[in-house]
Amino acid sequence: MAGKSTPKHSSQGPLTIWHGMDLPTMVRFFARRPAIHVSRLHRILSLPLFATYNTVMKGVESLLYGRQIMATEIRQPPIFILGYWRSGTTLLHNLVTSDPRFTHPTLYQTVFPWHFLSTYRINSWLTAWMVPKTRPMDNVKVSWDAPQEDDVALCSMSLVSPYTLLAWPNDLEGWKVSHEMDGLPEAERKRWEQALLHLMRKITVKDPRPIVLKSPSHTYRVKQLVRMFPEAKFIYIYRNPYDVIRSSIHLRRTMMEENCLGRAVHPHIEDDVIQSYLQAFDSYQNHKHLIPQGNLSEVQYESLAADPLAELQRIYCELNLSKFDSLSEILSPQIPELKRYRKNRFEYDIDLLRQVCMACERVYDHFGYPITSEAADRPDASSPPSSLATGAA
Structure with missing residues (x-):
């Protein structure tokens, strides 16, 4: 049983992860009978309006950019950042992404993936009031x-995502399958792959620089990503298991509250997060050998937070990414502010620590973390402040 905590929780605004769906996806969504409740009626009723708008603008974007999108190739190998939620990703x-040689998916592009090429300039200004000042789970x-x-974006485009748990909190088996995708029907797997390629092509149309993608769920999908992008580079970040799981429990509660269409239920949340964490660890360890030599670098969160420039320089060297000096010049003035970032603070939970240490003993051993009470006494957030948090250089 988790102890009391005093982490930050604020509203993410009126938009949920489901407001990016088009009409066909929304029909599939409701056909699967998500959990709904009258207290979330404002969210439920707004979805058809947004889905209709997204479908219309998707058609407009197809007319304006369809041929260009289909003809676009991902020539520059992408970089995938891997690691479980709250590990420092x-x-x-x-x-x-502070490196000006790279581009990345933005919040607008992922919330409105079907039409961001056509609507960003106007809509980003009109809808700025919908965006909270900080993330709901922390101070980023x-x-x-x-x-x-x-x-x-992949969730609202394909409905193949761990985030479907927010709509079907009791479908743990379907949620687990959506991670590694080995048990998915072929049609759903292809829908996910097509959604990822479509999103990356559109980002490339807007900006041809190499794309840096970060989704903790990709930690489960190394096999699929290497098959789709044989030359892709990967950076895997890990962190003290107790810190990760303690913070992930808070994250899941917050995401459920902000995105569910039913009651925000948390059945067996501690056990579920621990099992999900172990599944991510095992999947990555079992498949990382598929990544070609020289295309994978691993970093410890605690080391990255303590000395970001030194760790980044090592990562750049291992991945043969040149021109680190340029990135160093950009980041150096921001490091003092990074050190001042106010992280979430949680009350010490000895019961959760014992549960994590027993369940995750092999993870502690693999990464060399001590299984002692001191293992829990570490800073708790994995996120940066200010300009780093917004991706601004």
């Missing part, structure tokens, strides 16, 4: 241009 993503600043997880 946001910090790493924001640091790497938010804007439409901030780097964002591509899985937000």
Whole structure:
């Protein structure tokens, strides 16, 4: 049983992860009978309106850019940032995307993946009031241009995503299958692959630089990603298991509250998060050998937070990414502010620590973390402040 905590939780605004769906996807969504409740009626009733708008603008975008999108090739190998939720993926993503040689999916592109090429200029201004100042689960600043997880877009485009748990909180088996996708029907797997390629082509149409993508769910999908992008580079970040799981429990509660269409239920949340974490660890360890030599670098969150430039320089060297000096010049003035970032603070939970240490002993051993009470006494957030949080250089 989790102890009391005092982490940050604020509203993410009127939009949910489901407001990016088009009409065909919305029909499939409701055909699967998501959990709904009258208390979420404002969200439910707004979905058909947004889906209709998204479908119309999707058609407009197809007329304007359809041929160009289909003809676009992903010539530059992408970089995928891997790691379980709250392991430091946001910090790493924001640091790497500060390099002007790279581009990334933005919040607007992932919330409105069907038509961002056509609507960004006007809609980003008209809808700025919908964007909260910070993320609901922590103090990371938010804007439409901030780097964002591509899985937000993939969820609303394909409904193949761990985030479907927000609509079907009791469908744990379907949720687990959506991680590694080995058990998915072929049609759903292809829908997910087509959604990812479509999103990346559209990002490339807007900006031809190599794309840096970050979604914790990609940690389960190394096999699929290597098959789709044989030359892709990967950066895997890991962190003390207790810190990760403690913060992920808070994250899941927050995401459920902000995105569900029914009651925000949390059945067996501690056990579910621990099992999901172990599944991610095992999947990555079982498949990382598929990544060609020289295309994978691993980094410890605690080391990255303590000395970002030194760790980034090592990563760039291992992946043969040149021109680190240029990135260093950009980041150096921001490091003091990074150190001042106010992280979430949780009350110490000895019961959860014991549960994590027992269940995750092999993870502690693999990464060399001590299984002691001191293992829990570490800073708790994995995210950067200010300009790093918004991806601004």
